Amino acid sequence: MTGAELVVKLLTEHGVHSVFGYPGGAIMPIYDALYQSPVKHYLCRHEQGGGFSAIGYARASGQTGVCLATSGPGATNLITALADALLDSVPVVAITGQVSQAVAGTDAFQEVDVLGLSLTCTKHSFYVRAVADLADTLREAFALAQSGRPGPVLVDIPKDVQLAQVDYQPLHLTAASAAPELSHFAEQIASARTLLQQAAKPMAYIGGGVHMADALPELNAFLTATGMPSVTTLKAMGSVEKTNPLYLGMLGMHGTQAANIAVQQTDLLVCLGARFDDRVTGNLKKFAPEAKVIHIDIDPAEINKLRFADVAMLGDLKALLPAMTAAGNYADWQTHCATLKAQHGWRYDHPGERIYAPLLLKQLSERMPDNSVVSCDVGQHQMWVAQHMRFNSPRNHLSSGGLGTMGFGLPAAIGAKISRPQDTSVLVTGDGSFMMNVQELATIKRFRLPVKIVVIDNQRLGMVKQWQQLFFAGRYSETDLSDNPDFVSLAAAFAIPGHSISHKDEVESALDAMFSWPGPYLLHVRIDETDNVWPLVPPGAANHDMMTDLPQWEE
Amino acid sequence: MSHPHTLSTQHTLTIQTRHEAVAVERLLQVTRYRGFTLAGLELKPLADVSGLLITLSVVSDKPISLLVNQLNKLYDVLNLELHQAEAGALRA
Numbered sequence: 087m088t089g090a091e092l093v094v095k096l097l098t099e100h101g102v103h104s105v106f107g108y109p110g111g112a113i114m115p116i117y118d119a120l121y122q123s124p125v126k127h128y129l130c131r132h133e134q135g136g137g138f139s140a141i142g143y144a145r146a147s148g149q150t151g152v153c154l155a156t157s158g159p160g161a162t163n164l165i166t167a168l169a170d171a172l173l174d175s176v177p178v179v180a181i182t183g184q185v186s187q188a189v190a191g192t193d194a195f196q197e198v199d200v201l202g203l204s205l206t207c208t209k210h211s212f213y214v215r216a217v218a219d220l221a222d223t224l225r226e227a228f229a230l231a232q233s234g235r236p237g238p239v240l241v242d243i244p245k246d247v248q249l250a251q252v253d254y255q256p257l258h259l260t261a262a263s264a265a266p267e268l269s270h271f272a273e274q275i276a277s278a279r280t281l282l283q284q285a286a287k288p289m290a291y292i293g294g295g296v297h298m299a300d301a302l303p304e305l306n307a308f309l310t311a312t313g314m315p316s317v318t319t320l321k322a323m324g325s326v327e328k329t330n331p332l333y334l335g336m337l338g339m340h341g342t343q344a345a346n347i348a349v350q351q352t353d354l355l356v357c358l359g360a361r362f363d364d365r366v367t368g369n370l371k372k373f374a375p376e377a378k379v380i381h382i383d384i385d386p387a388e389i390n391k392l393r394f395a396d397v398a399m400l401g402d403l404k405a406l407l408p409a410m411t412a413a414g415n416y417a418d419w420q421t422h423c424a425t426l427k428a429q430h431g432w433r434y435d436h437p438g439e440r441i442y443a444p445l446l447l448k449q450l451s452e453r454m455p456d457n458s459v460v461s462c463d464v465g466q467h468q469m470w471v472a473q474h475m476r477f478n479s480p481r482n483h484l485s486s487g488g489l490g491t492m493g494f495g496l497p498a499a500i501g502a503k504i505s506r507p508q509d510t511s512v513l514v515t516g517d518g519s520f521m522m523n524v525q526e527l528a529t530i531k532r533f534r535l536p537v538k539i540v541v542i543d544n545q546r547l548g549m550v551k552q553w554q555q556l557f558f559a560g561r562y563s564e565t566d567l568s569d570n571p572d573f574v575s576l577a578a579a580f581a582i583p584g585h586s587i588s589h590k591d592e593v594e595s596a597l598d599a600m601f602s603w604p605g606p607y608l609l610h611v612r613i614d615e616t617d618n619v620w621p622l623v624p625p626g627a628a629n630h631d632m633m634t635d636l637p638q639w640e641e
Numbered sequence: 642m643s644h645p646h647t648l649s650t651q652h653t654l655t656i657q658t659r660h661e662a663v664a665v666e667r668l669l670q671v672t673r674y675r676g677f678t679l680a681g682l683e684l685k686p687l688a689d690v691s692g693l694l695i696t697l698s699v700v701s702d703k704p705i706s707l708l709v710n711q712l713n714k715l716y717d718v719l720n721l722e723l724h725q726a727e728a729g730a731l732r733a
Binding site for chain 1: 667
């Protein structure tokens with residue numbers, strides 16, 4: 087077989103049924119091999135859309151996402167998606183065609199140094215020089231993408247390698263390397279248990295690493311057994327069972343007041359699969375200032391990177407959480423946290439007839455089918471989704487956390503729908519973000535994907551405008567989007583029906599109409615441009631110095 | 642404008658990598674991105690030409706563990722040894 091046919095063979099070997107991409111000259115042999123193959127290729131309308139669809143596929147399913155692109159501009163268009171996958175630790179394998187080695191390094195047509203470009207935005211990248219190395223390289227790429235802290239791996243394959251003849255050798259399975267025995271952590275586990283027993287005000291700070299370690303049952307058992315209150319990062323929303331009364335919500339810049347106040351007061355922060363990101367900590371020197379820290383992660387580079395850990399463990403949360411469970415006496419602290427949660431709950435009695443986005447999203451959350459996957463973009467709507475929607479799994483909330491990439495949502499929702507066809511895929515996007523990969527409506531049309539699209543439109547680049555209002559003296563530089571297209575007409579051009587609403591009393595019937603429609607649907611929601619996201623921790627401030635606007639936290 | 646004098650330390654690392662030019666690129670990219678200043682670089686093939694032996698000297702006021710942990714994550718790095726630091730040797 088050819089190298090190109092071997093690529094497809096190896097995809098099937100790894101259980102890959104769906105790939106996303108866009109063809110071009112240097113990857114034509116692989117596309118020829120895909121033709122009538124068992125691997126389903128989803129043609130996106132931009133390589134970035136293909137990359138984000140692969141991410142959505144991976145995040146919604148827990149499987150590795152695969153995307154394809156040709157050399158030169160095809161590969162450069164993948165870069166943002168790879169960076170997004172790296173920052174959010176998403177297992178993705180990107181396969182790029184490259185010019186033949188006979189002309190490599192000559193500035194040939196559509197030649198760019200993809201390996202060089204990939205250095206900063208992948209976990210690792212390979213350039214395949216010989217077809218004899220192709221199978222081992224692709225197998226290594228899949229193993230690397232999934233192992234340890236997951237991430238994107240790129241394999242750049244010159245056209246001559248794709249065309250060369252090679253024999254397929256089946257994979258000989260070798261025993262997986264065993265995880266370190268718990269006894270390896272005996273000293274740290276004992277120290278952690280001592281800290282838990284000594285603490286009066288412990289707090290679990292939960293990141294995306296927990297669900298990626300498949301440790302949600304162990305997490306919830308740990309929280310129940312210890313009685314420890316908890317907060318989550320953006321990426322970990324949905325990790326804590328909805329019935330847990332001591333879950334305080336998301337912490338950080340737009341976190342809940344209860345979460346931020348309690349974290350600032352804790353005397354023991356138990357950091358599980360999280361990385362003290364600046365959007366979480368605010369002013370790092372003032373973050374949880376009285377707390378000792380237990381930090382468990384799979385990535386050694388995260389330990390002591392930003393915050394010293396009194397006890398650190400590099401290992402599998404699934405095994406470590408049960409081992410370190412130790413009950414303490416936290417009754418007063420539990421009461422305090424419950425009081426904070428009650429005092430600082432959201433209020434939705436917004437005056438007037440116009441649509442209030444937080445209320446809309448609460449209604450959406452309550453009316454969408456169970457186990458819906460909600461993808462969102464980046465900006466104000468993203469934070470409102472995190473604040474006002476509830477999820478029963480982190481796989482049901484796809485949000486570009488680390489890179490914060492506008493344009494993520496629509497292709498991610500496509501990938502989510504393809505990975506979980508039995509579940510409803512909902513996109514919540516803003517008018518700015520939606521336009522960044524709007525060409526992917528053509529992908530929805532082509533494959534008749536019933537993605538439900540909610541465009542929250544304030545005719546502004548809302549989050550930037552909010553910061554201009556607060557921190558740049560109201561100088562609204564380039565954030566006016568009042569010349570947006572008619573989104574319902576735009577959807578209609580892709581054979582997607584839609585409806586536009588602007589009053590509160592239209593919301594429930596509009597949501598029902600969207601969910602009852604059997605195919606894709608776009609609901610355009612006009613909101614007021616003066617609505618902002620609260621609370622907000624200003625840059626440089628400690629997390630307890632939150633700015634608030636609406637009197638929603640006052641009795 | 643006066644610049645504050647920050648006590649910096651020079652560290653030397655001996656690193657064995659796969660025999661790929663890109664391995665050197667990765668080392669330098671991580672060194673730069675993580676905020677360490679290059680103070681010296683020597684490299685030669687291992688005796689069996691299976692990889693490169695690289696001596697990397699860096700200066701920073703940051704803990705060297707921040708760089709070592711990141712370099713150790715690189716797929717191309719097969720072995721890394723940190724040698725005794727020359728504490729306070731340089732002032733940035």
